[in-house]
Amino acid sequence: MEHDIFRALADPTRRTIFERLANGSMNASALRQGMDISQPAMSQHLAVLRKARLVREQREGRFVNYEVDPDGLALIVQWLAKYRAYWPTRIDALKLLLKDMDQ
Amino acid sequence: MEHDIFRALADPTRRTIFERLANGSMNASALRQGMDISQPAMSQHLAVLRKARLVREQREGRFVNYEVDPDGLALIVQWLAKYRAYWPTRIDALKLLLKDMDQ
DNA sequence: ACATCACATAAGCACGCACTTATGTGATTT
DNA sequence: AAATCACATAAGTGCGTGCTTATGTGATGT
Numbered sequence: 001m002e003h004d005i006f007r008a009l010a011d012p013t014r015r016t017i018f019e020r021l022a023n024g025s026m027n028a029s030a031l032r033q034g035m036d037i038s039q040p041a042m043s044q045h046l047a048v049l050r051k052a053r054l055v056r057e058q059r060e061g062r063f064v065n066y067e068v069d070p071d072g073l074a075l076i077v078q079w080l081a082k083y084r085a086y087w088p089t090r091i092d093a094l095k096l097l098l099k100d101m102d103q
Numbered sequence: 104m105e106h107d108i109f110r111a112l113a114d115p116t117r118r119t120i121f122e123r124l125a126n127g128s129m130n131a132s133a134l135r136q137g138m139d140i141s142q143p144a145m146s147q148h149l150a151v152l153r154k155a156r157l158v159r160e161q162r163e164g165r166f167v168n169y170e171v172d173p174d175g176l177a178l179i180v181q182w183l184a185k186y187r188a189y190w191p192t193r194i195d196a197l198k199l200l201l202k203d204m205d206q
Numbered sequence: 207a208c209a210t211c212a213c214a215t216a217a218g219c220a221c222g223c224a225c226t227t228a229t230g231t232g233a234t235t236t
Numbered sequence: 237a238a239a240t241c242a243c244a245t246a247a248g249t250g251c252g253t254g255c256t257t258a259t260g261t262g263a264t265g266t
Contacts, residue, residue, distance in 0.1 A: 003115055010113035011224075012106055022186050028243065041225060043244055062233040062242050068189045076183060077190065083125050086171045087180065114254080131213065144255060146214055165212050165263040 001053075002079055005072055008052035013037065014045050018054055018068070025067035027060075104156070105182055108175055111155035116140065117148050121157055121171070128170035130163075 008014055017031060032042050046066060049055040054072035058065045080087075111117055120134060135145050149169060152158040157175035161168045183190075 002118075006109060006112040006118070007223095009109040013224085015105075015109070019185070022189065029241095038226070039243075040227085040245080044224075047244080059233095064243065068186065070189050073183065073186055073189055076179075080176065080179060080183070082122070083171065083176055086125065086173050086176055110253095116254085132211095141256070142213075143215080143257085147254075150214080162263095167213065 002075060004048075004052040005054065005075055005079075008048050008054055011045070011048075013041075014049055017042075017045055018049060021055060021066055021068050025058075025065055027063045027065050029063075031066065105178060107151075107155040108157065108178055108182075111151050111157055114148070114151075116144075117152055120145075120148055121152060124158060124169055124171050128161075128168055130166045130168050132166075134169065 009018075013035075016035070020026075020031060028039075028042055028046060031046075032039065035042075037045075046055060046057075049072075050057065052072055053069050053075070055066055056069040058067065112121075116138075119138070123129075123134060131142075131145055131149060134149075135142065138145075140148075149158060149160075153160065155175055156172050156178070158169055159172040161170065
């Protein structure tokens with residue numbers, strides 16, 4: 001399962017898909033816009049992201065709406081937490097993170 | 104670079120190596136103990152982890168000591184920060200993280 | 207100096223993976 | 237009910253990747 005996540009994110013196309021979904025959920029056809037990717041390829045990528053729990057589907061008629069699944073991200077956070085002793089303490093990303101989570 | 108990281112972590116053997124180094128830095132030979140992996144394979148895995156900045160080397164005589172490189176982890180945190188809007192707010196891992204970072 | 211040790215690199219191979227084309231499935235439209 | 241649409245699945249293919257064996261390199265030991 002942790003394996004599924006890292007394997008899913010190892011592909012740049014899937015990271016792009018995930019990033020696009022993070023900016024708003026949409027269906028598979030909409031996801032293809034401006035991505036130069038075939039319909040089966042998109043479907044296969046979404047299947048991999050689904051298995052990794054990075055993305056979840058929501059049937060709406062004959063469309064399938066896709067959205068970010070927090071479970072996958074939670075598992076990455078969990079994995080990262082194991083190594084928090086090595087996290088640099090002063091980097092901007094971390095400060096950003098802290099600021100955002102404080103409120 | 105972010106690509107190098109996810110690709111590096113996509114392999115279970117490399118994740119194991121990384122985890123072992125997180126529990127204490129050591130040289131390549133010591134890393135092989137109990138892992139049933141050839142010397143060249145280990146060397147190649149370490150090269151991939153190095154390129155991803157997840158690990159860094161420190162020559163000591165004819166030994167090469169390996170340790171976790173915080174830079175790689177920082178990049179993952181940075182990547183994760185982009186999706187913090189989707190992080191679940193009540194999971195244990197997150198609470199653990201916060202508690203540890205507060206002090 | 208030579209041998210040996212710790213590790214890196216080279217080259218070849220088998221397997222996994224991302225793609226393709228073709229076809230299947232279930233819902234909507236007319 | 238027949239056609240069309242949105243998407244999934246099947247099967248085949250080329251390439252990347254992780255392994256192997258063989259060899260190179262640089263440091264230590266005798």
